[in-house]
Amino acid sequence: MSQKFNVKTNDLYQFEIDSDTVKSLDAVETKKDSFHLLENNKPFRVEVLASDFDNKSYQIKVNNNLYTVQIENQLDALIKALGFEVGASKIIDNIKAPMPGLILDIMVNPGDEVTVNTPLLILEAMKMENSIVSPRDGIIKSVTGTKGNTVDKGELLIEFE
Structure with missing residues (x-):
């Protein structure tokens, strides 16, 4: 054929x-x-x-x-x-907690310019430290999490402009 x-x-x-x-x-x-x-x-x-x-x-x-x-x-x-082109990616506007945990460190502030894979924060969950990295290039609009605070799964942590 x-x-x-x-x-x-x-x-x-x-x-x-x-x-x-x-x-x-x-x-x-x-x-x-x-x-x-x-x-x-x-x-x-x-x-x-x-x-x-x-x-x-x-x-x-x-x-x-x-x-x-x-x-x-x-x-x-x-x-x-169908809208799924090779190499195309969805624009991510915010980072939400992937699991409940404790914020150990926040490495960015509002207004910071970041690139893909820039470390944003460290979230401790189940006695493991998880580094949350930027999924895209952009500018940080807001950081809602605070170092030392606990977060629930799905809770908003960081917003992009």
Whole structure:
């Protein structure tokens, strides 16, 4: 069964191609990441300059013309339609206590600029110290917890702007 792909080049041109068409191309690898390709008896020299497999993005040179190519299969299209794109993340506006515990230390103040994985506070729960880190880049809007106080699960600790 043939699989269909949506292909976008240079963020301008979009077309659909299927795996049977790709298989029917006469392509020969001349050296690593370089190919000689024939389509309808017309020759093309293709070179893969860069590839980002996770984002399915490639930079290629065809007969000395540069192209940025994005490839999306049917599953990618479905995931995108459902609003779950690869690499996309939900913007988190606040940090709530993941469990009941005692706040041992707070490392940030309102107005502080933080990046992903910046330590925000230490919460002791079940005799274990849990470091709560920032899930995103941002600016701290408010810190509602206080060092030495106990918190319940789900209690608001930190808000982002």
